[in-house]
Amino acid sequence: MAEPAEVIGMQPATEEDAEKLRAWLNDLIKNRGVTVTTIAREMGVSHSLISQFLSGTKKSANLMAKLQQFRTRVEYAAGSEAQERAAEDTTILPHPTFPAGLFMTEDLRQVLGLCAMCQEDGEIGVVIGPAGSGKTTALQEFCRREQRAAYIKADVTMSPKELLFEIGQKLGVSLSGSRRAMARQIVNQLRLDPVLIIVDEADVLVSRDSVLKLDVLRGIWDEAHSGLVLAGPPVLAKYLVKGPGGQSNLAQFYSRVRRAYYMKGVTRDEAMQILSGYRMTEGARNYLVAAAVSKAHGGLRRFTRLLQNALDLCEPGETITTEIVREADGMLVSPKTLGLEF
Numbered sequence: 010m011a012e013p014a015e016v017i018g019m020q021p022a023t024e025e026d027a028e029k030l031r032a033w034l035n036d037l038i039k040n041r042g043v044t045v046t047t048i049a050r051e052m053g054v055s056h057s058l059i060s061q062f063l064s065g066t067k068k069s070a071n072l073m074a075k076l077q078q079f080r081t082r083v084e085y086a087a088g089s090e091a092q093e094r095a096a097e098d099t100t101i102l103p104h105p106t107f108p109a110g111l112f113m114t115e116d117l118r119q120v121l122g123l124c125a126m127c128q129e130d131g132e133i134g135v136v137i138g139p140a141g142s143g144k145t146t147a148l149q150e151f152c153r154r155e156q157r158a159a160y161i162k163a164d165v166t167m168s169p170k171e172l173l174f175e176i177g178q179k180l181g182v183s184l185s186g187s188r189r190a191m192a193r194q195i196v197n198q199l200r201l202d203p204v205l206i207i208v209d210e211a212d213v214l215v216s217r218d219s220v221l222k223l224d225v226l227r228g229i230w231d232e233a234h235s236g237l238v239l240a241g242p243p244v245l246a247k248y249l250v251k252g253p254g255g256q257s258n259l260a261q262f263y264s265r266v267r268r269a270y271y272m273k274g275v276t277r278d279e280a281m282q283i284l285s286g287y288r289m290t291e292g293a294r295n296y297l298v299a300a301a302v303s304k305a306h307g308g309l310r311r312f313t314r315l316l317q318n319a320l321d322l323c324e325p326g327e328t329i330t331t332e333i334v335r336e337a338d339g340m341l342v343s344p345k346t347l348g349l350e351f
Contacts, residue, residue, distance in 0.1 A: 030076050031063055031113075037083075038154055045154045052079050057129035060155060064121035065113075114279045114309075116272050120147035121154075123270050127236040128158065128205035133265050135249065136240040138272025141310030144240050148207050158205040165213040169225050172214070176229075180204060192229055199233035212241035215248045220259055227262050246271075275301045275309050284316075289329035293319070296334045314341060 037043040045063075049056040052075055062072060120136055127134040138144045145162075152160040159179035167175070173191040177184040182198045184191040206226075208214070214222040230237050239245065249263045275283075280301035284294055297319075301312035318337035319329050 026077075027062075027073065030073070030080065031065075033080055034059070034063060034076075035113075044156055046156050048079070052076070055129070056155065056157070057125050060125035060128070060151070061122060063154070064125055065118045066122035066125070112279065112283050114143070114275055116143055116274070117147045117150065119270050120144070120272075121151050123268050124148070124151040124155075124158070124205060124207065124236075124238055127238050127268060128155070128203075129236075130267075131203065131234040131236050132267040133230060134236075134238045134268040134270075135245070135266055136238060136270050136272070137243055137246045138240075139242055139304060139308070141308045142272040142274060142304070143309040144272060145209055146309075148209055148238070148240055152207065155205070157203070158207060160207045160209065163208055163210045163213050167214065167222065169222050172222055172225060176206060179206075188225075192225060195229055196232045199229070199235040203233070203235040205236040205238065207238045207240070209240045211239040212245040212248060215245075215259075220252075220262075223259060223262050227265065230265065274304050275312065277302055280312065287316075287320075287329060289334075290331060292331035293329045293334045296331055296338075300338075311341065 034048065037048065038045065045059050046056045049059045052059070054072070054075065058072065062076070116138075123134045123136065126132070136144055136148070149160055152158045159176070161172075161175050161179060163172075170188050170191065173188060173195065174184060176195055177191065177198075180195065180198050180202075182194055184194050186194075208226065211223075214226075226237060226239075229235075246269075249259055249266065252259055277298055280298040281294070283301075284297060289297075297312060297316060300315050301309065303311075315334065315337055318340045319334050322333050322337055323329055
């Protein structure tokens with residue numbers, strides 16, 4: 010197949026250009042309700058290509074040129090009055106509500122990229138990370154951007170049939186019959202309309218005595234070859250590699266996994282950038298940054314809750330101090346705040 014014709018008459022795109030385009034596309038998606046599928050259709054490219062660009066895993070010169078042309082068309086059609094009004098508005102505002110927007114951490118970028126590639130290639134991917142590391146937020150963000158993705162939160166009480174019912178419901182398919190018949194109906198639907206199935210907290214689908222629920226997912230993937238992503242804590246990786254009994258791995262499933270990512274956690278620079286829009290003392294900022302980078306004490310989840318509590322304690326326009334952050338920390342649920350001593 011011939012390569013697309015190169016778009017000429019434009020300067021080579023830089024990484025700064027790419028970041029500006031990503032920010033503009035994210036604004037279209039988050040604040041104006043435009044879906045990735047709509048953007049891809051208007052540009053004449055695949056939706057997964059746009060997803061990969063947003064996640065930072067794709068940036069060809071030809072794609073950049075098309076994006077720049079697409080932005081020009083959109084802004085010409087919409088006009089620039091709103092942008093001019095925003096530029097003229099110098100009103101000093103109180104602290105932004107939190108979250109003021111989803112911050113593109115490296116973890117988020119990697120998870121979005123993994124999901125986009127599994128969706129495009131019909132492969133199996135695995136996302137591993139401790140509680141509070143941002144797995145669920147990243148996976149749900151991908152589903153919010155992509156219409157052809159289904160998010161399922163696994164439940165330890167789910168039977169294989171209930172898991173199939175949940176998948177069928179997300180796909181808009183009414184299932185009936187035996188477990189085998191239900192799986193066949195899902196396979197037929199995925200062959201007609203491939204959808205990335207994302208199963209969060211997948212570790213609860215495995216027990217020491219049974220891996221049947223993972224075998225159900227494996228069977229659907231074997232026949233449909235529609236993308237599948239499992240996510241869970243480090244114990245999920247242990248199950249896949251060594252098996253729930255610690256003696257042998259889930260060979261039938263493990264051998265089919267093509268991509269994996271382990272959540273690294275928020276870096277100090279990322280936490281500092283997230284906090285850059287808030288008025289606070291250096292001590293308060295250092296306290297919050299330490300909470301963000303601490304994997305042992307909740308990481309991203311604790312950080313976001315701590316900042317939200319601090320904002321709730323502040324008066325409009327008040328600077329966040331160390332004392333306010335400490336008070337906010339005391340509001341978080343812990344054995345100490347519940348009056349328990351160990």
